Amino acid sequence: MANLHIRNVTAVIMDEHHTILEQAAIVTDGAHIHFVGPLAQAPDPAADDAVIDADGMVAIPGLINAHTHLAMTLFRGAADDLPLMTWLQEKIWPVEAHITRDDVYWASLLGIAEMLRAGVTTFNDMYWHVEAVADAVRESGIRAGLSAVVIGVVPHAEALLHEAEARVQAFIAEGHPRIVPFFGPHAPYTVPEAMMRKIVALAHTYGVRMHTHLSETAGEVESSRNLSGMTPIALMDAYELFTRPTTVAHGVHATDHDIAVLAHRGVGVAHCPSSNMKLGSGIAPVPDMLRAGIAVGLGTDGAGSNNTLDVLREVRQAALLHKVGGDATAVRAATALAMATRQGAAAMHLEHLGMLAPGYLADIALLDFQQPHLTPGGRVVSHLAYAAYAGDVDTVIVHGKVLMRGRQFATLDIERIRARVRESADRLFS
Amino acid sequence: MANLHIRNVTAVIMDEHHTILEQAAIVTDGAHIHFVGPLAQAPDPAADDAVIDADGMVAIPGLINAHTHLAMTLFRGAADDLPLMTWLQEKIWPVEAHITRDDVYWASLLGIAEMLRAGVTTFNDMYWHVEAVADAVRESGIRAGLSAVVIGVVPHAEALLHEAEARVQAFIAEGHPRIVPFFGPHAPYTVPEAMMRKIVALAHTYGVRMHTHLSETAGEVESSRNLSGMTPIALMDAYELFTRPTTVAHGVHATDHDIAVLAHRGVGVAHCPSSNMKLGSGIAPVPDMLRAGIAVGLGTDGAGSNNTLDVLREVRQAALLHKVGGDATAVRAATALAMATRQGAAAMHLEHLGMLAPGYLADIALLDFQQPHLTPGGRVVSHLAYAAYAGDVDTVIVHGKVLMRGRQFATLDIERIRARVRESADRLFS
Numbered sequence: 001m002a003n004l005h006i007r008n009v010t011a012v013i014m015d016e017h018h019t020i021l022e023q024a025a026i027v028t029d030g031a032h033i034h035f036v037g038p039l040a041q042a043p044d045p046a047a048d049d050a051v052i053d054a055d056g057m058v059a060i061p062g063l064i065n066a067h068t069h070l071a072m073t074l075f076r077g078a079a080d081d082l083p084l085m086t087w088l089q090e091k092i093w094p095v096e097a098h099i100t101r102d103d104v105y106w107a108s109l110l111g112i113a114e115m116l117r118a119g120v121t122t123f124n125d126m127y128w129h130v131e132a133v134a135d136a137v138r139e140s141g142i143r144a145g146l147s148a149v150v151i152g153v154v155p156h157a158e159a160l161l162h163e164a165e166a167r168v169q170a171f172i173a174e175g176h177p178r179i180v181p182f183f184g185p186h187a188p189y190t191v192p193e194a195m196m197r198k199i200v201a202l203a204h205t206y207g208v209r210m211h212t213h214l215s216e217t218a219g220e221v222e223s224s225r226n227l228s229g230m231t232p233i234a235l236m237d238a239y240e241l242f243t244r245p246t247t248v249a250h251g252v253h254a255t256d257h258d259i260a261v262l263a264h265r266g267v268g269v270a271h272c273p274s275s276n277m278k279l280g281s282g283i284a285p286v287p288d289m290l291r292a293g294i295a296v297g298l299g300t301d302g303a304g305s306n307n308t309l310d311v312l313r314e315v316r317q318a319a320l321l322h323k324v325g326g327d328a329t330a331v332r333a334a335t336a337l338a339m340a341t342r343q344g345a346a347a348m349h350l351e352h353l354g355m356l357a358p359g360y361l362a363d364i365a366l367l368d369f370q371q372p373h374l375t376p377g378g379r380v381v382s383h384l385a386y387a388a389y390a391g392d393v394d395t396v397i398v399h400g401k402v403l404m405r406g407r408q409f410a411t412l413d414i415e416r417i418r419a420r421v422r423e424s425a426d427r428l429f430s
Numbered sequence: 431m432a433n434l435h436i437r438n439v440t441a442v443i444m445d446e447h448h449t450i451l452e453q454a455a456i457v458t459d460g461a462h463i464h465f466v467g468p469l470a471q472a473p474d475p476a477a478d479d480a481v482i483d484a485d486g487m488v489a490i491p492g493l494i495n496a497h498t499h500l501a502m503t504l505f506r507g508a509a510d511d512l513p514l515m516t517w518l519q520e521k522i523w524p525v526e527a528h529i530t531r532d533d534v535y536w537a538s539l540l541g542i543a544e545m546l547r548a549g550v551t552t553f554n555d556m557y558w559h560v561e562a563v564a565d566a567v568r569e570s571g572i573r574a575g576l577s578a579v580v581i582g583v584v585p586h587a588e589a590l591l592h593e594a595e596a597r598v599q600a601f602i603a604e605g606h607p608r609i610v611p612f613f614g615p616h617a618p619y620t621v622p623e624a625m626m627r628k629i630v631a632l633a634h635t636y637g638v639r640m641h642t643h644l645s646e647t648a649g650e651v652e653s654s655r656n657l658s659g660m661t662p663i664a665l666m667d668a669y670e671l672f673t674r675p676t677t678v679a680h681g682v683h684a685t686d687h688d689i690a691v692l693a694h695r696g697v698g699v700a701h702c703p704s705s706n707m708k709l710g711s712g713i714a715p716v717p718d719m720l721r722a723g724i725a726v727g728l729g730t731d732g733a734g735s736n737n738t739l740d741v742l743r744e745v746r747q748a749a750l751l752h753k754v755g756g757d758a759t760a761v762r763a764a765t766a767l768a769m770a771t772r773q774g775a776a777a778m779h780l781e782h783l784g785m786l787a788p789g790y791l792a793d794i795a796l797l798d799f800q801q802p803h804l805t806p807g808g809r810v811v812s813h814l815a816y817a818a819y820a821g822d823v824d825t826v827i828v829h830g831k832v833l834m835r836g837r838q839f840a841t842l843d844i845e846r847i848r849a850r851v852r853e854s855a856d857r858l859f860s
Contacts, residue, residue, distance in 0.1 A: 076817060077809030081749075083758040114802040218756075277750035278816075280758030307816040308803050319511075320707035320747075324754070326648075328513040328710030372544040373738050373820070375848045376855035379507030386708075386737040387506060390803070391821025418805045425806035 004028040004400060005045045009054035009366065011036060012380060013356045014061050014341045018334050020380055026059055028362040031177065031400045036356050050402070052395065056370045058380055060337075061354050062121025062143075062363035062398060063311040064344030067211075067249040067270030067299025069127045070136075071107035073114065074099070074425055075304030084217055084279040092304060095428050096128070103428065104129040106420040108136035111309055113412050116142065118310040118390035119365030121398045124247060124270065124299070124348050126184040126211055130167055137179055141403045141411050143363060145247075145348050146171070147184025147211045152195035161198065168206050178399055180209070180350065182247070187213040188232045189220060196239045203244040209349055210246040212236070215253040217281045233258035242267050245349035249299060252276050252284045259285065263292040268347030271339065273317040275301030286322055287330050297344030298336075310390045315340045319385050333385035366395035434458040434830060435475045439484035439796065441466060442810060443786045444491050444771045448764055450810055456489060458792040461607065461830045466786050480832070482825065486800045488810055490767075491784050492551025492573075492793035492828060493741040494774030497641075497679040497700030497729025499557045500566075501529070501537035503544065504855055505734030514647055514709040522734060525858050526558070533858065534559040536850040538566035541739055543842050546572065548740040548820035549795030551828045554677060554700065554729070554778050556614045556641055560597055567609055571833045571841050573793060575677075575778050576601065577614025577641045582625035591628065598636050608829055610639065610780065612677070617643040618662045619650060626669045633674040639779055640676040642666070645683045647711045663688035672697050675779035679729060682706050682714045689715065693722040698777030701769065703747040705731030716752055717760050727774030728766075740820045745770045749815050763815035796825035 004027070011024040013036065025042035027035040035042055045051050072092075079091035104127065115123060124145040125133055137144045148164030151157065164183060171181035183203045185191040191199070203210055214232045215221055224232045233254060236242065242265035249270045254262065262269065271284050289296050298314040300306045319336035323329075345354030352360045367388055374383045374392065396404040403410050434457070441454040443466065455472035457465040465472055475481050502522075509521035534557065545553060554575040555563055567574045578594030581587065594613060601611035613633045615621045621629070633640055644662045645651055654662045663684060666672065672695035679700045684692065692699065701714050719726050728744040730736045749766035753759075775784030782790045797818055804813045804822065826834040833840050 074806065076803075076806065077812030080812050080816065081753075081759050081762040087758075110802055110805055117802060274750060277754050278758065280753045280756045280760075282756065283754055303817075307812065310803065310819075317750075320704060321754075323511075323710045324707050324713055324751075326710045326712065328517075328708065329511050330710075332511040370848070372540055372547060372844060372848065373506075373740065375540055376504065376506065376852050378855075382507030382510050382737065386510065387733075389740075389819050389821060391819060414802060418800070418802065422806050425808075 003034070003046070003049045004362070004397065004402065005042070005049055005051045006054050006059060006364070006366070007039055007042070007051060009057055009059045010380060011059045011356055012384065014338060015355055015357065018381065026356060026364065028400045031362055033356060033358055033360050033362050035358060054366050056368065057366045057394060058369050058384070059356060060119070060365050060367065060384065061341040061356055062365050062396065063119045063340045064297060064348065064354060065115060065120050065123040065300055065309060065311050066247060066297030066344045066347045067272055067301060068123050068125055068309060069302035070111040070123060070125045070133060071104040071127050072302030072304040073111045074103065074107045074421065074428065075302065076307045078304065078429060084281060085219070087279065087305065098428055099128065101129045101132045103424040105132035105135055106417060106424060108133045109140060109412060109417045110421045111303065112136055112140045112142050113409065113414050113417060115309045116396045116404045116409065117393060117407065118312060119367065119393040119396060120309065120311050121363040121365065121396060122353065124211060134179060138176065139411065141398050141401055143178040143398055145180045145182050145209070145211065147182040149184040149186060150191060150195065150199055151186045152191040157195060161195065165202055168208055172206060182209045182211040184211045188224060188235055193239060196241065200240050200244065210241060210244045212241070212246065212248060213250055214248045215258065216250040218253050221253045231255055231258055233261055237261050237265065247348055250276065250281070250284065251289070252282045254285055254289070256288070259288055259292050259294065262289070263294050268295045268297060268349060270297050270299035270347055271318060272299040272301040273314055273321045275305045277321070278305055283321060286318065290335065295343050295346035296339055297347030298339045311340050312388055312390055315385050333382050336385050337381060362397055362400040364397040365393055367392040368394045433464070433476070433479045434792070434827065434832065435472070435479055435481045436484050436489060436794070436796070437469055437472070437481060440488045440810060441786055442488060442490045442814065444768060445785055445787065448811065456786060456794065458830045461792055463786060463788055463790050463792050465788060484796050486798065487796045487824060488799050488814070489786060490549070490795050490797065490814065491771040491786055492795050492826065493549050493770045494727060494778065494784060495545060495550050495553040495730055495739060495741050496677060496727030496774045496777050497702055497731060498553050498555055498739060499732035500541040500553065500555045500563060501534040501557050502732030502734040503541045504533065504537045504851065504858065505732065506737045508734065508859060514711060515649070517709065517735065528858055529558065531559045531562045533854040535562040535565055536847060536854060538563045539570060539842060539847045540851045541733065542566055542570045542572050543839065543844050543847060545739045546826045546834045546839065547823060547837065548742060549797065549823040549826060550739065550741050551793040551795065551826060552783065554641060564609060568606065569841065571828050571831055573608040573828055575610045575612050575639070575641065577612040579614040579616060580621060580625065580629060581616045582621040587625060591625065595632055598638055602636060612639045612641040614641045618654060618665055623669060626671065630670050630674065638674070640671060640674045642671070642676065643679045644681060645688065646680040648683050651683045661685055661688055663691055667691050667695065677778055680706065680711070680714065681719070682712045684715055684719070689718055689722050689724065692719070693724050698725045698727060698779060700727050700729035700777055701748060702729040702731040703744055703751045705735045707751070708735055713751060716748065720765065725773050725776035726769055727777030728769045741770050742818055742820055745815050763812050766815050767811060792827055792830040794827040795823055797822040798824045
């Protein structure tokens with residue numbers, strides 16, 4: 001595979017020192033970054049290497065969407081301005097009962113197209129028909145954590161668990177370099193204790209990560225306390241869920257004790273500010289989580305409740321939302337951007353991802369900074385967090401391969417994908 | 431002037447009935463809209479009329495930015511993550527002391543370019559060197575309310591007032607069809623009673639509108655109560671400010687009594703959700719204001735505290751922010767979109783603006799809806815409020831004239847503007 005030389009770029013490394021290199025070069029070696037540094041010190045391109053002149057552009061590590069339900073692009077705009085349980089029970093679940101593998105495949109490709117356009121190179125998914133999502137990942141070239149979902153409160157729960165186990169086995173056997181398998185027990189309120197403990201045991205057997213929803217709403221926490229005397233997070237700790245590397249979506253109503261548990265167990269959190277706002281779920285205690293040393297990433301949640309998969313929007317939202325209590329210094333621009341990159345990788349327990357550094361995976365987004373809304377310029381981290389938007393993303397590279405250049409897709413037939421998703425939506429919502 | 435025929439468009443009328451016309455046509459007659467309706471019933475284009483085939487596009491009334499400080503594009507990213515008074519006193523005012531008329535002119539053109547790219551066709555400005563802002567408005571083709579700013583707590587306050595009066599006189603004499611003059615007393619904490627009363631008298635003399643900041647922070651309200659025994663809004667009512675049509679920016683800490691006063695006096699409010707969040711100022715009681723019948727528009731505030739002039743972002747932010755208290759039905763998508771159009775016009779006391787209807791001013795934005803993040807489609811108002819972004823705006827028409835088509839400007843030399851603003855920023859921040 002030819003290597004890639006990105007030259008004349010402003011590189012936002014996303015290390016802990018907030019390093020920014022101007023007039024830099026980034027050189028890949030297969031799937032990894034081989035060199036990041038001053039252009040003058042960069043190795044010369046070989047004859048068959050690809051060269052991108054990125055003058056006027058800013059390079060960042062590909063953004064990480066630490067929690068989504070990708071195929072819910074089908075539900076975008078189908079039901080807005082409703083609280084979580086009304087939305088789930090009346091608008092989402094009745095339609096999901098009719099979703100086919102094919103619907104999920106095309107809706108996942110649509111979501112991947114949307115994410116690439118927004119500079120997102122890794123996502124952490126939880127949805128039905130995971131094999132269809134995996135096909136979309138394999139074909140498109142994006143990177144993903146894919147969850148074999150389990151819900152225990154349905155008649156065919158045992159079958160779901162066997163299916164999930166089979167998927168995990170298959171993913172491990174395949175060893176795809178861009179797919180990381182997770183077990184995805186949906187939530188404590190949908191997975192009873194016995195099944196949750198079985199899933200934990202299987203996760204140990206296969207050595208895989210966990211992805212679940214915890215403490216999204218006040219009602220969920222109250223109900224958990226009534227049933228078990230514990231918060232959802234304390235309950236999952238009692239079930240030993242966190243003995244596996246785990247990503248917890250939301251944590252909106254995490255208590256101080258919960259935060260201490262998450263920090264002690266090394267649990268990652270996927271903070272989903274727009275979704276939490278839209279569903280009226282509340283504001284997660286992210287500043288407290290960060291102070292406790294928890295790896296907090298950013299998630300869009302599904303397009304049904306966001307209504308996009310645009311992680312840059314969540315960067316801005318995270319930086320703004322935690323200031324409403326009155327502390328204008330909470331979650332600064334650089335912190336929010338780290339949540340979408342380095343911290344997002346840590347929240348998913350993925351190594352060598354989320355930074356522009358030698359040895360790291362070559363997942364890179366280039367943004368065109370020659371724009372009115374990014375002028376005067378020079379204040380790169382501020383502009384990335386507060387002013388840039390998905391439309392500024394020009395080029396996206398995943399695993400060393402260019403998947404989008406000049407906003408044109410290399411691997412996706414976007415008109416065909418849009419047409420197929422419209423067909424699915426017409427059928428499901430007719 | 432040749433008329434304009436927009437054909438095959440999905441027209442979001444923004445009337446009170448949420449009317450959406452598919453396969454529609456919009457026809458202008460000079461500066462106004464002449465026809466909006468089914469394509470089949472549209473008048474045929476004359477030989478010299480311009481025709482835009484808008485298949486796959488959505489037409490909305492041009493967005494209204496009901497409160498900004500346009501030339502503060504210079505300050506974009508210069509100082510983030512600080513509370514209002516620290517930000518103003520330490521970061522903004524020391525630099526503003528050195529700003530020239532030329533700086534304001536170029537920074538205003540930059541802001542206009544950014545707004546046109548975001549579908550914004552009218553803005554309500556308050557800034558120094560208003561004559562330079564006016565030049566930028568005249569040349570670019572955008573529409574604006576321009577405030578002759580007054581601050582009373584400086585040695586040359588009387589001179590500022592005379593200057594403001596002269597500007598208002600000149601604007602009235604000019605009678606420019608796209609410029610509406612306002613008096614802009616900055617805020618009660620910068621304009622003492624005697625001067626505020628003089629401005630009110632002048633506004634009556636010249637028959638012009640008022641634009642001011644009220645109750646932006648809790649500290650401002652507390653200080654006003656300590657000094658006068660009244661909230662800033664009650665105090666301004668006592669000074670008879672609201673006997674002129676007034677636009678109040680922020681109103682974050684408006685009390686129930688304040689809201690009743692604003693409603694009774696017919697005062698418009700410019701709600702600035704992102705700026706209020708970023709400066710840690712709090713959450714304005716917008717649902718209460720709307721219930722009281724107040725015309726609430728949306729403002730970006732200046733790019734120093736937003737950090738953009740992107741009104742679609744404020745639509746999404748308004749729809750999300752007021753749900754964080756737990757009511758997921760607060761400020762629905764259609765309500766937020768109305769705030770950026772019809773209600774924004776009302777908040778600025780401008781007639782025949784903010785709707786796609788015969789007799790209304792021909793200020794129109796066309797958005798390209800053939801995008802992954804706007805698929806499956808069909809849910810137009812939801813997509814506009816929650817999923818669309820500035821990059822989707824393809825064409826912008828103001829006063830019947832096409833100012834942007836295919837994202838290319840008709841009246842602005844954007845590279846020259848960007849270069850001049852970078853020069854100003856380099857000088858001011860060196």
